[in-house]
Each structure stands twice: as C-alpha cells, then as structure tokens.
Amino acid sequence: MKISGKTRVCGIIGDPVEHSLSPVMHNAAFEELNLDFVYVAFRVRREELGEAIIGARSLNLHGLNVTMPHKNAAMKYLDEIDSTARSIGAVNTILNKEGRLIGYNTDGIGALKALKENGITPKGKKLLLLGAGGAGKAIAFHAAQEAEELVILNRTPQKAKKLAEALRKESNKKINGNAFSIEIMKKELRDADILVNATSVGMHPDVNQSLVSPSLLKPDLCVMDIIYNPLETKLAKDAKAVGAKVVPGIEMLAYQGAASFKIWTNHPAPVKVMKQTALNKLSESGVYY
Ligand SMILES: NC(=O)c1ccc[n+]([C@@H]2O[C@H](COP(=O)([O-])OP(=O)(O)OC[C@H]3O[C@@H](n4cnc5c(N)ncnc54)[C@H](OP(=O)(O)O)[C@@H]3O)[C@@H](O)[C@H]2O)c1
Incomplete structure (x- = not known):
C-alpha cells in the first residue's frame, strides 16, 4: 500500500475499536481494486464524539464507519441523513461529500x-x-x-x-x-x-x-x-x-461493509476478498466485534 499526499482516508469511530475487523476488510478491498484509499480505526470516547466528527470534516477524511456506542449520537453532528438511516434512527456510515457529512445505515x-x-x-x-x-x-x-x-x-x-x-x-x-x-x-x-x-x-x-x-x-x-x-x-x-x-454473521459483516465501500468509492466492492480477509483475521483468533 502506497500512501501519498492524495490518499483518501476512511476509518471507523467507536469505543472500543481496536479489535474491529473493518480496517483489514476495507484495506484489502482498496488494494484489490488498486484504489488510493486507506482505512484506520479511531478510538473516540463518548464525550468526544462531536469534536471527532467536526475534526473529521476539518481533516477532510473521506468516509467513516460508526460503531458502538456512537450509532445514534453521531446523527446530530451530520449535515444530512439519508431517509433509511433516519427511519432506523442510527448511522453506521458517513460520507464526506465536498465538506458535507452525509449519514447512511448499511446494516x-x-x-x-x-x-x-x-x-x-x-x-x-x-x-x-x-x-x-x-x-x-x-x-x-x-x-x-x-x-x-x-x-x-x-x-x-x-x-x-x-x-x-x-x-x-x-x-x-x-x-x-x-x-x-x-x-x-x-x-x-x-x-x-x-x-x-x-x-x-x-x-x-x-x-x-x-x-x-x-x-x-x-x-x-x-x-x-x-x-x-x-x-x-x-x-x-x-x-x-x-x-x-x-x-453465518460474517456474511452480513461483509455485505454491510461492501455497501459502505460503494458509498465511499462508487465502485462495487470485492465482497469475496472482504469476506475472506475477515475470516482469516477471525481465524487468527482473539476477540473481534
Ligand atoms: N454481522 C454484522 O455485520 C453485525 C452488525 C452489527 C451487529 N452485529 C452483532 O449483533 C449483535 C447485536 O448488536 P447491536 O449493535 O444490535 O447491539 P445492541 O444495540 O446493544 O442490542 C443488543 C440486543 O441484544 C438483546 N440482548 C442482549 N442481551 C440479552 C439477553 N441476555 N437476553 C436476551 N436479549 C438480549 C438486547 O435486548 P434489550 O433491548 O432487551 O436490551 C438487544 O435486542 C452483536 O453481537 C453484534 O456484534 C453484527
């Protein structure tokens, strides 16, 4: 993976987040399609959620996944929420579209x-x-x-x-x-x-x-x-x-990730690669969620 000044940054915000499978899954997908994107995990404490989202806009992060405990609370810091996520009352995906943060739910x-x-x-x-x-x-x-x-x-x-x-x-x-x-x-x-x-x-x-x-x-x-x-x-x-x-639940994990990937990159996700990477990581054992 080559990181340059043009590399787009995506990530996941949650707490805890260090065992998330999303970084390996998405980085494998970016690599598979040769996209100049990188995905990292950010531990964001509940009381710092607002600052983190405002900061994400300032840093021009391209996209975020949102996990526990922020899926509901994140909504109030976004510029727009798609109608499905609004009906569900939670977002798990954010797209930074030219400075406007748009929330989606792909679960x-x-x-x-x-x-x-x-x-x-x-x-x-x-x-x-x-x-x-x-x-x-x-x-x-x-x-x-x-x-x-x-x-x-x-x-x-x-x-x-x-x-x-x-x-x-x-x-x-x-x-x-x-x-x-x-x-x-x-x-x-x-x-x-x-x-x-x-x-x-x-x-x-x-x-x-x-x-x-x-x-x-x-x-x-x-x-x-x-x-x-x-x-x-x-x-x-x-x-x-x-x-x-x-x-199995890994199927849903891969497809919700694939839907977020499509929102950020506009490319159909390489779901097989995402699933296999998540499976490999899980098989290495440890606690993942
Ligand atoms: N495969 C995937 O892509 C994917 C995506 C998201 C989540 N997940 C998994 O799905 C699970 C739920 O996640 P979530 O985000 O929906 O969590 P959540 O918002 O905390 O909801 C937990 C659900 O489990 C119920 N529950 C918890 N302990 C219970 C018990 N002892 N007996 C009966 N019901 C119990 C809760 O009931 P109450 O309402 O009564 O508390 C609630 O319905 C987690 O294991 C998570 O890892 C998988």
Whole structure:
C-alpha cells in the first residue's frame, strides 16, 4: 500500500475499536481494486464524539464507519441523513461529500443481501427477528419492506412493540412485536420461514448460549445469526444439526461493509476478498466485534 499526499482516508469511530475487523476488510478491498484509499480505526470516547466528527470534516477524511456506542449520537453532528438511516434512527456510515457529512445505515442492507446471496428470499415469507437493538432495528426496517410477515421478539418487549408500531405505519405487511418467552417463541416459530438472531446472545465469550431451544428448530427453517464471533454460534450449530439452512454473521459483516465501500468509492466492492480477509483475521483468533 502506497500512501501519498492524495490518499483518501476512511476509518471507523467507536469505543472500543481496536479489535474491529473493518480496517483489514476495507484495506484489502482498496488494494484489490488498486484504489488510493486507506482505512484506520479511531478510538473516540463518548464525550468526544462531536469534536471527532467536526475534526473529521476539518481533516477532510473521506468516509467513516460508526460503531458502538456512537450509532445514534453521531446523527446530530451530520449535515444530512439519508431517509433509511433516519427511519432506523442510527448511522453506521458517513460520507464526506465536498465538506458535507452525509449519514447512511448499511446494516439492514447487508443483512438482507447476505440472506439473498445465500439463496433465501424473504418475499412472501414469515421472518422472525430476535432483537430490537441497533442491528435489529436496521434489519427490521428492510425486512418489513420485503417479508410478508415480520415478528420481532425482544427481551425488553416495549422496544419490539414500539418498533413494530413504527414499521406498520410505513408498510401494509403483517408486523408485530412481542416479548421473548418459550411459549411465544414456540408459537411464532411453528410457521416461520426465516429466523434471524440480532441479539448479542451467543457472542464470545458466552458461546454456549442460545435463545432458541433446539427442539423448536426444523429442517425447513432458514437461520441467520448475525453474530460473527464465534464464526459458528450455538444457534447456528443447533440449526445445522436439524438440517436447517444457516447463514453465518460474517456474511452480513461483509455485505454491510461492501455497501459502505460503494458509498465511499462508487465502485462495487470485492465482497469475496472482504469476506475472506475477515475470516482469516477471525481465524487468527482473539476477540473481534
Ligand atoms: N454481522 C454484522 O455485520 C453485525 C452488525 C452489527 C451487529 N452485529 C452483532 O449483533 C449483535 C447485536 O448488536 P447491536 O449493535 O444490535 O447491539 P445492541 O444495540 O446493544 O442490542 C443488543 C440486543 O441484544 C438483546 N440482548 C442482549 N442481551 C440479552 C439477553 N441476555 N437476553 C436476551 N436479549 C438480549 C438486547 O435486548 P434489550 O433491548 O432487551 O436490551 C438487544 O435486542 C452483536 O453481537 C453484534 O456484534 C453484527
């Protein structure tokens, strides 16, 4: 990688951020397409977010990814927010367009693309989504436009209900939010086609946890767990064991990254390279998120 005075700088802001997979993924993609870009990680403390974003404009950084805990708070420092990110209420990507900072959210796009690229089309199907946190909201927004029925279950039921209510206003699909309970899960899974786990249950180091009892899983279910550390979660293993189709979280990671890459460079991203680089980095072990 050659850095010159013309090299465009992209990066990720978050806290913590040192274990992010995005720098290796994006730098591999820039190199693959021979683009004069570089991507670095910036640890930004919560109380310094405003200064960091204003500074990014002053330093003429070209693009940023935004991760925990800044996805919501970053919005108020931007000049423009695209309508999808505004509906979701969070940004994970910022483009510096001639000094104007524009916010986007590519999490839901990445999740839906990961499903489709793995042969799973939500159109006409019932999608059961576990989680109404940052990623859950983004996935729900896109799933509500495509699936025939969307059910969102969340530990804090008010969040799932509020999200479902907001989505119902913009969609004519059947959308409901509810609490987690064995009974509700059992009922909703009976006729579900796609199950997406967008909670952090099962993430490293709690790798033996899953919100779904293996007895509720069935061979004709498609399961995507958006957690990518571990690469194969307990839910994914249980789903595979009953013969269900499984999409790992690394797929969503690569496709949400690919969508950010396109926003910054205007080039279709080399997704295969991005995925493989992230996989290699994860396989080296350690805690990544
Ligand atoms: N593959 C990807 O590209 C990608 C992208 C983004 C995130 N992720 C992963 O997705 C996961 C969620 O990320 P996020 O940004 O949405 O986090 P978040 O905003 O903090 O949301 C966490 C979600 O998990 C639920 N939850 C946490 N602990 C729980 C428990 N013990 N029992 C039941 N539910 C629990 C929360 O429920 P409450 O609302 O009740 O707290 C909430 O729905 C993380 O593991 C993250 O690494 C993956």
